[in-house]
Amino acid sequence: MTASLDQVARLNRASMDPSNPLAYLPWPSTGSLESDPGWDVDLPTPLGAVIPERRCRGLLAKSLACHLMATGIAFERELQAGLCDHLARLDPGSAEYEYIHHEMIEESRHSQMFGRFLSLLPDVPRDDGLVSATLAAIDLSEAARNHPELLFLAALAGEEPIDRLQRLLIRSNELPELLHQISRTHVREEARHMAYARWALRTKLPTVGPKRRRRLELLAPSLLLDTGWLMIVPPPAVLEANKVVLTEHNVDLLVGLTHEITSGLWGFCDQLGIVTRTAERLREQWRPKSAFHTR
Ligand SMILES: [Fe+2]
Numbered sequence: 001m002t003a004s005l006d007q008v009a010r011l012n013r014a015s016m017d018p019s020n021p022l023a024y025l026p027w028p029s030t031g032s033l034e035s036d037p038g039w040d041v042d043l044p045t046p047l048g049a050v051i052p053e054r055r056c057r058g059l060l061a062k063s064l065a066c067h068l069m070a071t072g073i074a075f076e077r078e079l080q081a082g083l084c085d086h087l088a089r090l091d092p093g094s095a096e097y098e099y100i101h102h103e104m105i106e107e108s109r110h111s112q113m114f115g116r117f118l119s120l121l122p123d124v125p126r127d128d129g130l131v132s133a134t135l136a137a138i139d140l141s142e143a144a145r146n147h148p149e150l151l152f153l154a155a156l157a158g159e160e161p162i163d164r165l166q167r168l169l170i171r172s173n174e175l176p177e178l179l180h181q182i183s184r185t186h187v188r189e190e191a192r193h194m195a196y197a198r199w200a201l202r203t204k205l206p207t208v209g210p211k212r213r214r215r216l217e218l219l220a221p222s223l224l225l226d227t228g229w230l231m232i233v234p235p236p237a238v239l240e241a242n243k244v245v246l247t248e249h250n251v252d253l254l255v256g257l258t259h260e261i262t263s264g265l266w267g268f269c270d271q272l273g274i275v276t277r278t279a280e281r282l283r284e285q286w287r288p289k290s291a292f293h294t295r
């Protein structure tokens with residue numbers, strides 16, 4: 001380590017708070033996560049359900065876990081930028097102002113935790129380019145300044161599918177202990193974030209005008225499904241590195257699972273009154289943007 005990086009490592013240690021997952025999780029030494037026998041157990045993921053001949057074990061299981069962490073980091077980066085811009089709209093003495101700071105601090109810690117996990121598996125293929133490009137296209141900072149309702153729907157679009165996947169991981173006790181505990185920590189803290197985003201949508205949406213409401217109606221189907229897909233299907237580069245080839249039938253099954261994993265949030269959109277006939281049609285016609293080599 002160079003002298004200057006050594007200084008940053010010292011600053012990190014001096015900043016460590018005991019409630020930070022970096023301080024309390026059972027971080028293994030370099031190399032031992034790679035050889036953890038827990039990777040020889042099938043990772044419960046939608047991809048494994050769709051292509052049962054490719055068991056989600058070993059390198060593929062590590063790749064899928066790393067994809068989840070890399071996607072989480074990319075998503076949290078965009079979300080934090082949006083939340084930070086949203087603060088400018090709020091009274092610094094308000095409960096919401098205080099809560100958004102809690103959420104940003106927790107998201108920062110999640111990214112630290114996911115990043116530490118990735119650092120322990122440096123040779124596992126990953127690619128967050130698609131996630132970053134998809135989320136950057138939504139421009140959550142612009143949404144936060146002008147359409148906060150879109151920011152909160154985007155928060156739920158990312159948080160709900162990742163929550164579903166991590167609950168699956170928690171149920172399997174045989175996986176590497178670290179993966180298990182990261183999932184538990186994230187699920188526990190995200191429950192608050194989702195509760196806040198749902199509250200914010202319920203209270204803010206009735207105050208927005210018809211133009212902004214119409215924009216949300218038109219964006220909601222692709223926002224939910226694109227984000228859900230990114231969470232459950234690794235990008236083509238990661239699939240190729242693991243020699244996973246999706247058939248057209250596999251893609252159809254994964255589209256069905258993406259609908260299923262986002263159905264709870266779609267039901268919430270219906271309660272909010274933003275599921276119109278046009279929105280239903282857009283949802284039915286949705287297809288993933290990723291270019292797969294299918295056979
Ligand atoms: Fe998070």
Ligand SMILES: [Fe+2]
Nearest residue numbers: 107159190193
């Ligand atoms: Fe969150």
